[in-house]
Amino acid sequence: MPWEKSFDESDVVDQAMQVFWEKGYAGTSISDIIESTGVKRGSLYNAFEGKQDLFLRALLKYDDEQRRQRLRQLEAIDDPREAITTFFDGIVKDSLKDPARRGCLVINTSLDYEHHDEEVRKIVDDAFRELTDFFERAIRRGHEQGTIPATVEPRPTSRALVALLVGIRVLGRGAMGRTALQQIAAQAKRLIS
C-alpha cells in the first residue's frame, strides 16, 4: 500500500555532508541542501526531522568514513612508528588534496559548539578521545618493541600528537601551504623519538 521514495536517504545525507563541510552549520541553509540534492522541501522534512538531524547524520557519516576507517587501516600496521607517521602523512595529503580547503568536519564542529546539542558534542569528544587512545596504544606498543624510547610518555605525547593534528587541519585551511604542513608532520615524528 505504501509508495517508495524517489531518492536515496543516504545520498541526501552524503550531499548534506559535503555542504555542511564546506559552509559550516550556521552557514548552510536548508535551501542550500535542497538546491544541491534536488530533493524538495516537503520530501526533505518528510524523511528527516530537520536541520539538526540532518547535520547529526552527516557528521556521523563523515566520522565513520574518514576517521574510523583511517584508524581501522592503521591499526593493521605492525610497526607503531610507521602507523603514526603514515597517519600524519595521510592527513597532510588529504588537506592538500582538497581544493576547497575544508579541513576536517569534526574539528570544525568542535569550534562551533553553541549550535549543537549533547549528541553532537559526544561524537566530537569521542573522536578526540579515540584518536588519543590510538596514539597511546601505538606508543605503548613501540615501548614493548623497543622502537620508541621509554622517555616518550604515552599519554602526554599522544595528546600532543592530537594537538598537532588539529593544528595541521586548521592551518591547512588556508594559513599554511604544502611545505609547512609537511614540516609539521615531520615534527610529529620527533615527538616519538
Place this chain on the structure above:
Amino acid sequence: MPWEKSFDESDVVDQAMQVFWEKGYAGTSISDIIESTGVKRGSLYNAFEGKQDLFLRALLKYDDEQRRQRLRQLEAIDDPREAITTFFDGIVKDSLKDPARRGCLVINTSLDYEHHDEEVRKIVDDAFRELTDFFERAIRRGHEQGTIPATVEPRPTSRALVALLVGIRVLGRGAMGRTALQQIAAQAKRLIS
C-alpha cells in the same frame, strides 16, 4: 556646531569584540551588539559602517591586545627557551581561565574565512606568520647561545610550535581539560630539546 556622541566608540568595539569572541561572526547579530552595548541601531550605523567593519575593528583590537602584547613582553626575555615555555604556559593559563571557553578569536576566525574579506584574512595570516617568526628567532638565538641543540631546525620547529598552539586553543574550547593542556604545553618543550 556639532554635537558629541553619548558613547565611546572604543567601548563599543570592545563590547562587540566580547560578543564576537563568544558567539562567532555568523552567530552574532547586530541586535546582540545593540543589546550588549546599549547603543541604539541608528547610532551604531552612524558610527560604524556595518557588521563587517565592526568585526574588523574588534579583531584588530583583540590581536593587538592579546597576541602583539604577549609577544612584545616575551621578546624581552633573554633566554629563548624560557620565552617559548613561558609563551605556552601563558596560553594554557588563558585557556583555562576563561569560563566561556572561547579560545582565541584569531584562530576561531581562521576557520571562518567564507564570511570575511581580504582585510580580515590578512590580519589572521599575519598573526600566524609573526608567531612563526617569533619562534624561529627564539630558536636561532638558542642556537647561538648553545641552549637549544643544533638538531632543532628553526623553520619546521617553529611551524610545529604554531600548530601546537592552535591545537591547544582549539582543544581547550571543550575537548580537553587542564591536565591535558598542560601536558601538551610540556611536549612543546620537547620539540626544542
Place this chain on the structure above:
DNA sequence: CTCGGTGTGGACCAGTCGGTCCAAACAATG
C-alpha cells in the same frame, strides 16, 4: 479498478537578519 496511505511539490508562515531612513533632540556657533 477502486481504495488507502504514503511521498511530493511548493505555497506559505512567523521570526530574524543586516541595513536604511527620518523626524525629533540636541549643543555649539553667530
Place this chain on the structure above:
DNA sequence: CATTGTTTGGACCGACTGGTCCACACCGAG
C-alpha cells in the same frame, strides 16, 4: 535667540531563515 549640522531612537525594509501545511500524484493491496 535662531541657525546649523550631528546624533539619536526606533519604525521600517526586503531578503532570507527553518519549518509547516496540504492538495495532489502515485503505487500496491484488495
